[in-house]
Every structure is written in structure tokens, then in C-alpha cells.
Amino acid sequence: MTELNPESYVQSNEMKMPVVGLGTWQATEEQIETALNIAIDAGYRHIDTAFVYMNEPAIGKALKKFFDCGKIKREELFIVTKLPNIANDAKYVEEYLKRSLSSLQLDYVDLYLIHHPVGLVNGDDLLPRHENGKVKIDVNTDHVAIWKAMEAQVNASRTKSIGLSNFNIKQIEKILKSARIPPANIQVELHVYCQQKELRDFCNKNNITVCAYAPLGSPNLTQFTEVLGGDSSRIPKLSPLLDPVVLRIAEAHEKTPAQVLLRHLLQLGLAVIPKSANPDRIRQNFQVFDFQLTENDMSELNALDKGKDGKMFTIGLLNGIELHPEYPG
Ligand code: A2P
Secondary structure, three states, rough: OOOOOOOEEEEOOOEEEEEEEEEEOOOOHHHHHHHHHHHHHHHEEEEEOOHHHHOEEEEEHHHHHHHHHOOOHHHHEEEEEEEOOOOOOOHHHHHHHHHHHHHHOOOOOOEEEEEOOOEEEOOOOOOOOOOOOOEEEEEOOOOOHHHHHHHHHOOOEEEEEEEEEEHHHHHHHHHHOOOOOOOOHHHEOEEEOOOHHHHHHHHHHHEEEEEEEOOOOOHHHHHHHOOOOHHHHOOOOHHHOOOOHHHHHHHHHHOOOHHHHHHHHHOOEEEEOOEHHHHHHHHHHHOOOOOOHHHHHHHHHOOOEEEEEEEEOOOOOOHHHHOOOOOOO
């Protein structure tokens, strides 16, 4: 196993992504500055956000403060944001990246991702829904055309690199065929119950780094889905943080279950973006470089994979996206 340390990164051509990033989905405006402050002090250099998280302005405000007072320099951070579903059209890519940059008060991001393969109807509403609760899909989504517009953003220096999120292998293959700049990274749901082995192998072969979202199994997802008006009954009742195997391995290493879950993914060669707004847990999630899982631990954790049955991000959150021709399955 390659040595892992707080400066470790996953790399695709020029893109070097620090292996542990701070996830910010669901972090409220009030929580952001403290969370980022603690994270930077703890050693995080990678921040993950998205247009749809609606916290880019708060992140931008905090970052400006940190840059102005010399706490950290822009070039020391790796900042990721994403094109929202409602802008999944070549004609919106530049506009939405510019809007994110303006909110973040940045000249460039390090990585810009297409957030999701499914397009939704454009407008002010980030989650447009029909009266029956189903999201309003835009069936004209053309990934190859969107990707060309993404490539243009690299040339315009608004982003250093580009990638994908929530795409399946077939969809990535299609983009790779025509890409002038191949995707440097894909971000997908990935945790001990949903290990995405086939996708990881495919990405490995194609020099695409993989970043795991929901690396702890997103324990707050049911509650959040309900807040967003989704159908939480479709989310499997699974808690990787409470798995007996994870608990036993954690005890043996005198680490927490979360640290074991993160370390497992790091030792698989991935980047991880655990979300936390809690100071102790933010620090805890970065303290994953002072122990090593044994080959036996790794085999036991690998055996916990439930494939598709372990997926938490089902259509419950975006009921109706399954009707789109680019629904990734
Ligand atoms: P909180 O922000 O209160 O810490 P994921 O990244 O898998 O989606 O998980 C995020 C969720 O897990 C959040 O609800 C977060 O709550 C919680 N969480 C983050 N870190 C830990 C940890 N070390 N132990 C337990 N729960 C955690």
C-alpha cells in the first residue's frame, strides 16, 4: 500500500486532488465559516460544494476573509463545485460556472463537475416539481455537447479541470470517445455498503480519479429527503456507522467507526468528502492518517459491499428522474 499522509492526493494528468475533502451539502450558512475555519486548521485543503447546495455565497464570504487575513492562500486550496441539473445544457454551462465563481468570490475553481446526468427544466427553482411531486425533467440532455462547453471553461481558465458526478460507465464511455479534455474525476456515492467496484476499475483503466460522496453512508439522508419533499421510504435502512464489523475493527485500532469507514476508502485509492458541521467530527474525519487497516481488515470491509442494494441515494430524493432517458440506473 502506498503511504497515506495529510498531503496525499489522487492524480489525473495535472489535477491533484487532496484525498480528504470537506463535504458541505446540508451545511447551513451560519455553520459554514466555523466549519471551514476548523477544517483548515485541522489540515483540510479540499472543499466540495455545488450550486444546488445554496451555500456558495457563505463559502465565498468565509474564504475571502481567510485570504484577506492571510490564514491561507487561494493556491493552497482545492475547490470543487458543480453544474446543477437545471443547467444541463451546453448553453448554460458558462453562465452557471460564472455564477458559482461570483458567489465563491473566486477567479477559478480547481474542478468543475457535471453534477448529474439528468437534466431538469431550467428556471429559478433548483428542484422544479409537478403537482404530483415528480421533478420536471428536460429530456433534451446532450452530454457530448455539455462536455464541449465544459472543455471551453478550462480554456477560459475558469476551472483547472473538469469531471462528472453520478454518471454510469456507459455515459462516461460516450464522453471519453469525443473528449478533447478527458474527465479528471468522477464523484459518486461510495461507501462500505456501495463500493462501486466495476466503476472504480473502469476509472482506474481510464485515468479518472474517483471521489466518494456519502462515505459514511449519509446518516442524515432520510431526514433531509423529507425536508426537500422527497420520498424517504425508498431509502434503505442501513447504517454503516453501526455495522458490527466496522465497530469491531474500530475498537481494535482504537479509532471511531467513521475513521475506519474513511480509511477503508482511502486504502482503496479514493478521495473522500465526509460532510460535517460539527467541530469535533470535522477534526475526527481528518485524523485518518495515523493508523493502517490490515489486509484482513480490508478483506472484511470489502465483503460488506451490498452492490445496488446498498445505495442510499435512490429516486426518493428526486422522484421522477427515473423517467429521463439519461437516468443512470
Ligand atoms: P454532522 O454534520 O452533525 O457531523 P456523509 O458525508 O456520508 O453524507 O455523512 C454526513 C452526515 O454524517 C452528517 O449528517 C454528519 O453530521 C454525520 N457525520 C459526519 N462525521 C461524522 C462522524 N465522524 N461520526 C458520526 N457522524 C458523522
